[in-house]
Amino acid sequence: MTRKVSFQLSAAALLAIAFGDARTPGIAAQASAGQAPTYQVDPLWPQPLRAPWILGSVTGIAVDARDHVWLVHRGMASLTARTEAGLATDPPTAETCCAPAPPVLEFDPAGALVGHWGGPGQGYDWPQSPGGMAVDGRGNVWITAGGMPAPARDAAQAAPPPPQDAHVLKFSRTGAFLLQIGKPGDTGDGASRTGLNRPVDVDVDTQANEVYIADGGGNNRVVVFDATTGAYKRHWPLTNASCVRIARDGLVYGCDRKNNRVQVSRKDGTVVSEAVIAKGTLGEGAVWDIAFSRDPQQQVLFVADGSNQKVWVLRRETLAVISSVGGGGRWPGHFYGVGSVAVDSRGNLYTGETYEGKRLQRFISTSMGTAEGARK
Amino acid sequence: MKRHLLIATTFLAAIVALGVAQRALQSAAPAQGTVTAPRFEVDPLWPKPLPNGWLMGMTIGVGVDDRDHVWIVHRPDTLSAAEAAADQDPPAAACCRRAPPVLEFDPDGNLAGHWGGPGEGYEWPGSNHGIFIDFKGNVWIGGNEAKDAHVLKFTRRGKFLMQFGRKGQSKGSHDTQNFGRVAKIFVDPRENEAYLADGYGNRRVAVIDADTGAFKRYWGAYGRPPSDENIGRYDPDAPPPQQFRTPVHCAELSNDGLVYVCDRPNDRIQVFRRDGTFVKEQFIARRTLGDGSVWDIAFSKDPQQKYLYLADGKNEKVYILDRETLAILTTFGGGGRQPGQFFGVHSIATDSKGNLYTTETYEGRRLQKFVFKGVGPVSANQGTAWPAKPDR
Numbered sequence: 001m002t003r004k005v006s007f008q009l010s011a012a013a014l015l016a017i018a019f020g021d022a023r024t025p026g027i028a029a030q031a032s033a034g035q036a037p038t039y040q041v042d043p044l045w046p047q048p049l050r051a052p053w054i055l056g057s058v059t060g061i062a063v064d065a066r067d068h069v070w071l072v073h074r075g076m077a078s079l080t081a082r083t084e085a086g087l088a089t090d091p092p093t094a095e096t097c098c099a100p101a102p103p104v105l106e107f108d109p110a111g112a113l114v115g116h117w118g119g120p121g122q123g124y125d126w127p128q129s130p131g132g133m134a135v136d137g138r139g140n141v142w143i144t145a146g147g148m149p150a151p152a153r154d155a156a157q158a159a160p161p162p163p164q165d166a167h168v169l170k171f172s173r174t175g176a177f178l179l180q181i182g183k184p185g186d187t188g189d190g191a192s193r194t195g196l197n198r199p200v201d202v203d204v205d206t207q208a209n210e211v212y213i214a215d216g217g218g219n220n221r222v223v224v225f226d227a228t229t230g231a232y233k234r235h236w237p238l239t240n241a242s243c244v245r246i247a248r249d250g251l252v253y254g255c256d257r258k259n260n261r262v263q264v265s266r267k268d269g270t271v272v273s274e275a276v277i278a279k280g281t282l283g284e285g286a287v288w289d290i291a292f293s294r295d296p297q298q299q300v301l302f303v304a305d306g307s308n309q310k311v312w313v314l315r316r317e318t319l320a321v322i323s324s325v326g327g328g329g330r331w332p333g334h335f336y337g338v339g340s341v342a343v344d345s346r347g348n349l350y351t352g353e354t355y356e357g358k359r360l361q362r363f364i365s366t367s368m369g370t371a372e373g374a375r376k
Numbered sequence: 377m378k379r380h381l382l383i384a385t386t387f388l389a390a391i392v393a394l395g396v397a398q399r400a401l402q403s404a405a406p407a408q409g410t411v412t413a414p415r416f417e418v419d420p421l422w423p424k425p426l427p428n429g430w431l432m433g434m435t436i437g438v439g440v441d442d443r444d445h446v447w448i449v450h451r452p453d454t455l456s457a458a459e460a461a462a463d464q465d466p467p468a469a470a471c472c473r474r475a476p477p478v479l480e481f482d483p484d485g486n487l488a489g490h491w492g493g494p495g496e497g498y499e500w501p502g503s504n505h506g507i508f509i510d511f512k513g514n515v516w517i518g519g520n521e522a523k524d525a526h527v528l529k530f531t532r533r534g535k536f537l538m539q540f541g542r543k544g545q546s547k548g549s550h551d552t553q554n555f556g557r558v559a560k561i562f563v564d565p566r567e568n569e570a571y572l573a574d575g576y577g578n579r580r581v582a583v584i585d586a587d588t589g590a591f592k593r594y595w596g597a598y599g600r601p602p603s604d605e606n607i608g609r610y611d612p613d614a615p616p617p618q619q620f621r622t623p624v625h626c627a628e629l630s631n632d633g634l635v636y637v638c639d640r641p642n643d644r645i646q647v648f649r650r651d652g653t654f655v656k657e658q659f660i661a662r663r664t665l666g667d668g669s670v671w672d673i674a675f676s677k678d679p680q681q682k683y684l685y686l687a688d689g690k691n692e693k694v695y696i697l698d699r700e701t702l703a704i705l706t707t708f709g710g711g712g713r714q715p716g717q718f719f720g721v722h723s724i725a726t727d728s729k730g731n732l733y734t735t736e737t738y739e740g741r742r743l744q745k746f747v748f749k750g751v752g753p754v755s756a757n758q759g760t761a762w763p764a765k766p767d768r
Contacts, residue, residue, distance in 0.1 A: 043714075043715050044420060044714075044715065044762055046714075048710055048712060048716075048759065048760040051710055051711070051759070055712070080738070083667065083738045084711075084719060084739075086664075086665075086666065086691070091665070093666040093667075093690070094666075094691050095661045095691055096692075096693065097691045097692040097693070097710065097711040098692060098712075280469075281469050282464075282468040283461065283468040283469070286469070307458075307471075308461075308470045309472065310471070327429070327471065328471040328472035329425065330432075330741050331425065333425075334425065355458075356739040357713070
């Protein structure tokens with residue numbers, strides 16, 4: 001009997017096994033009681049942007065020490081001029097809506113926009129397309145030049161020119177330029193001490209004053225520089241390196257996005273362990289970004305999965321999936337292209353969506369299981 | 377001195393005359409300050425998540441039936457391969473799948489029915505467009521792909537009833553057998569006649585018998601015969617266009633027998649009697665180019681239908697008009713992907729309690745509900761219609 005039922009359900013069951021969790025998408029995580037943190041989407045956060053501003057594809061988010069939430073988005077390059085940005089065309093085609101907001105936005109915990117800046121300026125090269133972001137322990141804001149996706153071409157064509165996005169930028173929280181690592185078009189290779197190739201993400205070890213860069217657009221590595229001078233320190237290989245996050249215990253977590261893989265290493269690059277998430281995922285892969293819970297041990301790890309449209313909740317020690325948040329769609333708590341994840345000091349979860357998702361969302365922590373206690 | 381005064385007076389008169397002339401050409405001016413009007417708040421958690429990992433593509437029609445069930449039609453084929461990754465062979469991810477084109481929600485937001493797509497005995501549209509549930513509970517659907525020259529009528533369970541017009545057979549705005557990419561349908565319960573906003577190809581309102589499909593009458597802008605000659609692009613500074621400009625996007629009948637037509641890229645509403653006699657027109661956000669400002673119309677649920685709700689998918693807002701004067705009282709909405717914001721707000725409908733429903737095309741792709749909070753004082757420019765948030 002059991003056998004018969006399992007045969008009848010085989011297609012769905014196989015899919016469920018292949019992807020780890022194929023439950024009906026829900027607003028909040030469906031976790032087993034006492035096992036994992038649970039969340040509820042806060043549909044009315046952040047507050048609406050002032051008219052006529054709208055977001056483009058969000059490529060990076062971060063939470064600073066004051067629990068301010070930051071995002072960087074692609075602006076006009078990711079908006080459809082004819083239908084979406086009627087006030088940003090020449091001549092304007094609409095009377096009252098819409099135009100892209102400035103690329104870097106800062107929200108206070110109540111969801112009010114308290115800062116905005118970004119774009120081309122003196123002394124630095126603003127990215128063609130921004131990538132990931134981080135706010136370091138001194139409150140400075142780091143943004144990668146993530147680059148546009150490489151255009152498809154056939155083998156007979158000449159090699160395309162090197163991508164212009166080959167650098168990382170550091171600003172003060174009010175947008176004063178501080179440092180640029182790398183130069184447009186100077187992509188180097190996996191061994192380069194100066195070149196970057198469409199770096200996807202960044203994190204900062206404030207104590208050691210080192211910046212870690214997921215140099216994954218072409219160089220397939222994590223590379224470390226001095227966070228003040230930009231001097232090269234070291235690097236190690238990571239295929240598709242699309243995120244990098246440093247835990248308090250000194251472990252470095254990297255995203256191997258298209259291989260659905262989390263790689264854990266020490267700060268010197270020694271690989272410690274790895275885990276595969278939603279291993280049946282093809283195409284763009286399942287491991288897009290990583291964040292940690294805010295309890296002292298950082299016992300929970302979050303993985304943004306822009307292919308399966310959810311945030312996976314893992315036990316950091318074992319890298320076992322214990323729960324998930326989200327599902328596909330355009331309503332609150334749903335995702336399209338969830339590519340960024342971050343956590344504030346109260347344990348609330350934040351997500352950024354790229355593609356046509358184009359949102360910053362907040363999920364309130366509604367309970368903490370036996371293992372976490374991140375909230376208090 | 378006298379001469380100077382004369383010049384000055386003449387000059388002043390000229391300025392005043394110019395001002396009056398300009399004013400006459402302007403559209404309904406947005407109201408200011410506080411007005412008395414229907415108030416709405418978005419319900420951010422309505423409807424409930426779809427089952428089966430289903431997603432909606434461009435959502436280009438909404439209707440409400442007599443049980444306050446909310447119906448939408450969308451375009452499953454507008455979902456990209458990456459977004460409908462579970463529909464790929466093999467599946468690229470566990471999420472998501474294309475939902476069937478017609479979805480029915482109960483008042484609590486649960487999915488209560490789903491159907492649609494090609495079948496025996498009828499030609500499913502190449503591009504779904506518009507949905508209407510008539511007084512008999514039957515469901516009408518239009519289509520705006522180049523060859524869509526027909527409308528379809530189904531039971532609420534999706535059983536095919538009638539097809540009016542044949543795919544690929546449109547002969548223009550004087551064709552009495554076929555239509556030209558129909559945007560929307562409204563069925564008049566008194567006369568059992570269907571009013572067709574016709575459409576993306578034709579420049580007319582067409583009226584047919586709702587049971588037999590027998591052709592009754594049609595008309596163009598100002599109630600005159602339509603013409604299919606190319607009238608070029610909309611120019612807000614030119615005299616009012618003498619033809620509808622495609623798409624003719626809605627034709628809604630009020631309780632007192634007036635037909636309100638969305639002349640979308642012309643940024644205007646034209647009002648007619650049932651027989652096509654022109655009554656009046658009103659421009660809205662008249663400097664809007666491209667897609668235009670007048671996308672869809674619904675009426676308030678009081679017996680007099682005192683208010684008219686207008687969806688504008690270009691400026692991303694809903695206008696509330698006094699139906700008698702067609703003056704704009706207030707607006708709400710704004711661009712964006714959060715609750716109560718819009719990207720391509722395309723269709724609008726009301727239920728028996730006065731609640732409003734909107735759907736979004738392009739990449740908006742949502743059905744949203746705005747809860748009616750009674751008529752009262754409200755800002756003339758409400759911004760996003762959010763409920764008051766409890767302190768945390």
